[in-house]
Amino acid sequence: xxxxxxxxxxxxxxxxxxxxxxxxxxxxxxxxxxxxxxxxxxxxxxxxxxxxxxxxxxxxxxxxxxxxxxxxxxxxxxxxxxxxxxxxxxxxxxxxxxxxxxxxxxxxxxxxxxxxxxxxxxxxxxxxxxxxxxxxxxxxxxxxxxxxxxxxxxxxxxxxxxxxxxxxxxxxxxxxxxxxxxxxxxxxxxxxxxxxxxxxxxxxxxxxxxxxxxxxxxxxxxxxxxxxxxxxxxxxxxxxxxxxxxxxxxxxxxxxxxxxxxxxxxxxxxxxxxxxxxxxxxxxxxxxxxxxxxxxxxxxxxxxxxxxxxxxxxxxxxxxxxxxxxxxxxxxxxxxxxxxxxxxxxxxxxxxxxxxxxxxx
Ligand SMILES: Nc1ncnc2c1ncn2[C@@H]1O[C@H](COP(=O)(O)OP(=O)(O)OP(=O)(O)O)[C@@H](O)[C@H]1O
Numbered sequence: 001x002x003x004x005x006x007x008x009x010x011x012x013x014x015x016x017x018x019x020x021x022x023x024x025x026x027x028x029x030x031x032x033x034x035x036x037x038x039x040x041x042x043x044x045x046x047x048x049x050x051x052x053x054x055x056x057x058x059x060x061x062x063x064x065x066x067x068x069x070x071x072x073x074x075x076x077x078x079x080x081x082x083x084x085x086x087x088x089x090x091x092x093x094x095x096x097x098x099x100x101x102x103x104x105x106x107x108x109x110x111x112x113x114x115x116x117x118x119x120x121x122x123x124x125x126x127x128x129x130x131x132x133x134x135x136x137x138x139x140x141x142x143x144x145x146x147x148x149x150x151x152x153x154x155x156x157x158x159x160x161x162x163x164x165x166x167x168x169x170x171x172x173x174x175x176x177x178x179x180x181x182x183x184x185x186x187x188x189x190x191x192x193x194x195x196x197x198x199x200x201x202x203x204x205x206x207x208x209x210x211x212x213x214x215x216x217x218x219x220x221x222x223x224x225x226x227x228x229x230x231x232x233x234x235x236x237x238x239x240x241x242x243x244x245x246x247x248x249x250x251x252x253x254x255x256x257x258x259x260x261x262x263x264x265x266x267x268x269x270x271x272x273x274x275x276x277x278x279x280x281x282x283x284x285x286x287x288x289x290x291x292x293x294x295x296x297x298x299x300x301x302x303x304x305x306x307x308x309x310x311x312x313x314x315x316x317x318x319x320x321x322x323x324x325x326x327x328x329x330x331x332x333x334x335x336x337x338x339x340x341x342x343x344x345x346x347x348x349x350x351x352x353x354x355x356x357x358x359x360x361x
Contacts, residue, residue: 003028003156003188004049009058011044018044019212021058026156031182031189033199036209037235042192045209046158049190050083051076062155082154084145086161090133096120097129100148119147123181138166139174146178150187157182159191163198175201196236200224208232230273230344239273239342240316246270251343254310255279255336256290260343270343276319278340281306282333283324289333299325308332 006024010017019041026032034042047053048060051067051074059069062081067074076083090099101116120126123143125136133141142162149157162178163171179202182189193199199206200220208215208223216228220236227233244251244258246268251258253272285291295315296307304325309315318334326332 003030003063004190005059005061006045006048007059007061009048009055009060011041011048011053011055013044017212019048019055021045021212021214024207024214024217026188026190027205028188029186030204031179031191031202032205032207033203034190034192034207034209035196035199035235036194036215038194040209041212042194042209043160044212046160046190046192049156050081050158051079080152080155082149082152082157084149084157084159084162086164090141090144090148092133094132095129096125096131096133096136096144099133099144100151103148103152106152115151116147119151120144122150122185123147137170139170142166142174143177146181150185154187156188156190159189161192161194164193164195200236208235225339227342230271230342233273233342233344238276238317238319240276240279242272242274242316243314244270244272244343254290254292254312254314255316255334258336258338258341258343273342273344274316274336275340276305276317278337279308279316279318280335280337281308281318281320281324281326282335283326284333285331286333289335291331291333294326294328294330294332297325297328306332308334 004026006021009019009021011019034045036042044053048055054073055068057070060067062079066072067079091102094102097116097120100119101112104112104115107115117126117129120129123146125140125143125147128136128140133144136144163175166174175198191202203220205218206220206223207217210231216223216232223232224236227236233239242253242255244253246260249260251260251272255274258272282289290310292308292310294306295309298305299322302322304320304322306318306320306324306326307315308318
């Protein structure tokens with residue numbers, strides 16, 4: 001059974017739509033990330049699921065039980081959902097164990113203690129039970145917050161930017177540990193993030209939002225490799241915008257000819273989006289290939305980013321193996337891997353370059 005479903009849910013602040021979701025489903029045991037730019041309605045969606053906001057119209061259900069519609073509204077305390085926010089707000093005057101036991105009001109003293117201990121064991125902090133929050137690192141405090149949220153066995157965990165208070169190194173580790181734990185426990189999770197990398201690392205499914213609406217929903221691979229529009233393509237990863245002139249079934253570009261399916265619209269000039277890793281950098285000039293000049297070269301450890309300018313003035317960034325770090329001023333040739341090339345003739349109506357994927361050799 002699906003755990004959380006939104007149907008035609010609308011919410012407004014001051015008469016302006018903040019969320020307008022036709023259908024959203026978080027399947028049992030899945031981790032779904034709400035992703036999108038600031039103000040797109042991610043937190044409002046989470047607050048609606050938690051019962052901290054009431055929808056103007058539509059229906060929200062958990063495990064088939066209606067939580068909110070035009071007649072019913074179940075308050076947050078009765079939804080059996082776990083909440084975790086950026087500011088995980090542990091009680092400073094309570095021990096770690098008492099923090100975890102805090103929400104277990106329906107259990108007797110002994111059971112409460114046992115459950116809190118078991119949860120601390122699960123997050124690897126059993127030996128810190130008697131400490132106070134200020135005696136723990138940021139990552140450990142975050143784990144206490146997770147234990148506290150999971151202790152009452154919520155039907156679904158709702159997490160709003162839970163890792164954004166942690167520094168980068170810690171964030172990656174805590175994120176991976178949290179993910180492992182949530183998966184082991186089979187917990188259903190709806191999580192908010194504005195960071196595409198975080199969403200791609202964590203999520204079974206990403207829900208990309210803009211202006212309160214869902215733009216695209218699917219796996220990280222689907223969103224990255226088959227974006228529905230230019231917004232989706234550029235939100236999930238870097239893209240180069242390349243001007244293309246149509247000539248029959250070919251778009252002529254500075255990066256070489258790109259075949260176009262016959263279904264494409266009749267535009268003669270259009271923008272084509274190209275992922276940096278789809279541009280292959282050829283260190284030796286090949287007169288048969290598009291050729292330009294290196295204008296910027298950065299080694300980022302795992303790979304290099306190389307900016308190449310063409311005679312036309314157009315400039316693209318190629319992502320290449322870090323062993324290549326060509327000098328500025330070097331002439332070079334490029335070739336394209338068509339799997340990272342997107343053509344969007346009309347908003348929301350993606351065209352993909354003819355498959356199977358091949359290079360424009
Ligand atoms: N309490 C409020 N009163 C009025 N407007 C609000 C309130 N909370 C949010 N909004 C507005 O609703 C819209 C959606 O906000 P929301 O916080 O859900 O976005 P978000 O995607 O979570 O943004 P962020 O990533 O910045 O947290 C925004 O336009 C915001 O300004």
